[in-house]
Amino acid sequence: MIDYVIVGAGSAGCVLANRLSEDPRVHVLLIEAGGSDRNPLYQIPKGFGKLFDDPTKVWHYPTRPFGPSAQSEIWPRGRVLGGSSSINGMVYNRGHQADYDELVRLGNPGWGWDTILPIFRAIEDNALGATETRGVGGPLHVSLPRDPDPLCEEMIAAGTALGLTAVVDVNESDGERIGHAMATIKDGRRFSAARAFLHPVRGRRNLTVVTGALATELLFEGDKVIGVRARDAKGGLVDYLARREVVLSLGSLATPKLLQSSGIGPSDVLRAAGVELRLDRAGVGAHMREHRCLALKFRLKEDLGYNRLLSTPAQQGVTALKYLLNRKGPLAAPAYDVIAFLKSRPELDRPDAQLLMGPWSVATYKAGETVAVEREPGVSVVAEVLRPTSEGSVAITSADPDAPLRVDPGYFGSDHDRRVGVDLFHRMREFFAQEPIASRLMHETFPGLEIQSDEDVIDAALDGGYCGYHAIGTCAMGPDDADVVDSRLRVRGVGNLRVMDCSVLPTMVSGNLNGPIMAMAWHAAELILDGA
Template sequence: MYDYVIVGAGSAGCVLANRLSADPDVRVLLVEAGGSDRHPLFRVPKGFGKLMDDPGKAWHYQTRPFGPRARPEVWPRGKVLGGSSSINGLVYNRGDRHDWDSLVRLGIPGWGWDTMLPVFRGFEDNILGPSDSRGAGGPLGVSPPRRPDPLSVEMVETGRSVGLTPVRDVNDVDDAAETGGERIGHTMATIRDGRRVSAATAFLRPVRRRSNLTVRTRTTVTGLLFGGDKVVGVRARDAAGATAEFRAAREVVLALGSLGTPKLLQQSGIGPADVLRAAGVDVRLDRGLVGARMREHRCLPLKFRLRENLGTNRMLSSPARQGLTALKYLVRRDGPLATPAYDVIAFLKSRPGLDRPDAQVLTGPWSVATYQAGEAVTVEREPGLSAVAEILRPTAEGSVRITSADPDAPMDVDPHYLGSEHDRRIAVDVLARMREFFAHEPIAGRLSAETFPGTGVRTDEDVVDTMLDSGYCGYHAIGTCAMGPNDEDVVDSRLRVRGVDNLRVMDASVLPAMVSGNLNGPVMAMAWHAADLILDRA
């Protein structure tokens, strides 16, 4: 018997395990379907390309077909201690005051910026040092690239020429206040000394030896256990197929992410009645919004050929070059393998007159062959430069539904990308803004041609079709178990699942609105605060 059973050892689960087990009298079980994170590739920042492709290290969720070519795509999610923080692109940003305060305006008290900023500052160890909006000395290492590529330096300087404010830390929004938050800088990343800092590295590993904390890997939770209207534990199976039950005296906390958490709830009979009946699951609690209201970033790529043999393609475009680059990395913990997915990040407005940025653009001094999410990534031999844009706060809503009572059956994942006029308009405008950026010096002088999507893509329809057919998933799904003040909302402001006792959710699925940017940092901060809610300290 445990006091708390946490299901999922990702960004949220590792933080929860750390904080809930801090009291030696509280017994905590952390259950993870994946394995350990001891493989050396988990330490290499640029190792995420190979990790995402490995079904042993990542779940591969297939979506419904979409776009003009009606093709599905694969959404990788971490299947390992640390979850997606162990296989992601390491970009660290936090959202801003407007994002967090919007939750309070939606009727969800206790999640505003004045609450969340001290959490971020408390667990950050930012190599730039502490400030009013930045933390140092915490467990989570955060840093920009140690030796930025010269092309990255030129891209930051190009931002100045198009009206963006160059900043040391893109999370310090006050530095760009004079331009309404439009800013550019070297990417802040969960990297320290050339190594990945996952949630497992920062929060779980330092406390693994606590006698009151049990961590079970390669153990898949297949259902919730009920005692009347109360959740009393979970049912699980190990890698050999043996089943077991784990009991929770206080609470079960689901931290499986925006795909895994609604799946487990639906398999346990909590979800839309019609979906459950169609899947052959008995309806315990008819909750129409479990698995609904999903929002996800769609990425719009833009690529260029360079005039000279600059950038990092020459270091990564063949097995021999990769081997040499890897050897240098092992010796110095430096070079392109020690950097995040993209080296430069900008927050910008897709058109004049907006009160704050509505798009995020990431750029890097490299280029890959056109691919679909889930396919192997291949670096081009010719020198290139890449950029990718995301609509920060999309309004189109997709969904996640089970298709069978069998926990191993595929889910019905409907992204509904660009399903709103708001999203389509920003997609068109932001491509124009990106092209404007790369038409300015000093970076314009480095480019010989736009290789993707190509100058022939001009009309609104062409842009939207290109983003659907040749863009890719941002890996930032939210909303499938969203917080809210109403009876139909899945969880309340303290993350308690409505209609059943002793059950909470803490992962990105509880966000009712998108936080502007990447979600690893925000989810860890939310989990830190959630521990106080669970322990009745807030």
């Protein structure tokens, strides 16, 4: 008999499977709609770009139209063991101490920095060595780029000219700082959640992993969840029963989808979709927050950086061959090479913005489309309002599990986000006006110097910026009856059901979410095993 059924083998699910199966008396089943991560492209850090067009490997979630041009975009998510950690940009951030203490302030005891920092130290195998804030010997390897392009050092120097502190480890402090991006990469190969937490324990007799199983609905006995129904690769339905609990780890889009499809969600959404209401929960699928990246691109005066190595099939082939020989070069690097945390205004008490930079540039594209590196040399930067307050939503449109979700991004819907976004954009331009990088630049290629007014800045971010792929909040935890889950991640009004993924976050963690959600899942396993 299975004790725990974990639905979703992404960053959180892999950690939960590892931790819950440590006790040989506990039987754990992990089900994943996607397949194996054996394809070599999953292992090459920048290989994920070749996978994005394949719906058997990547989920494609179209959004509702937004922005002045009323465009829609595709939000990709990993459909594979490791989930989105197998296709993400691999940048490893931990967030700020104040982010976790804010969870406690909002009524979620046990999630403060005093709890989470020791977990980060426990899970890390940090190439920089152990300190009071870093760990070694853990299952998750994180490292700096092996052979950064010289332009990266010039971007860091420009940051110091702007007043930022150059650091070796950008996760060591929470002040204004700049440095090479830490990444979940080891020896030039991606280190996904599956590689770190799942594959090393696949031999445990009390752990079963099922792939190709799409969860379609939860199974109930009265007001308790007793399992989940899934559709296998041949279209047949299989019921997986849990003696203790079912844990949903499908992410901020698919977790509320499964809850709503099972009758737990806003009554009006379920009624419109033709789903019988079991529990009216307005918060399921609501309060979503997502980073919208403002973009800035420049043409270089000289043929420097990565573009010449990646812009044509022939050049890609040569670069790939060199990568296979020494696991170095641009294919061994994370999505962005340099990262900075800064304040949009000097009077703030901590950074409210993040810059991600690289010695390359791509043609303008929409999220989910194939990315094409420009032939002419360039550098680029994207920037995020770290803690957005704008809210979007996720809702099912039909009882059919294959029907598309209605995803409303809600970008820049608040005065706070628009104000910080405008200030941040001007700081981005100020950054690239600093030496030594300023002398390398020919001109701004996007959005162009004609973009000056506040309205034009936001419009450019909406029409030509990018999704951060950091959605949170659609099953947010909190102390009130209206909150979807409590501080122990139990779904209110339903027995034997928990949620552990980014959807439980009521506020955004400052930066990329892969590291934080793995640490939170580590703690969640303790809560589950304690029966709390």
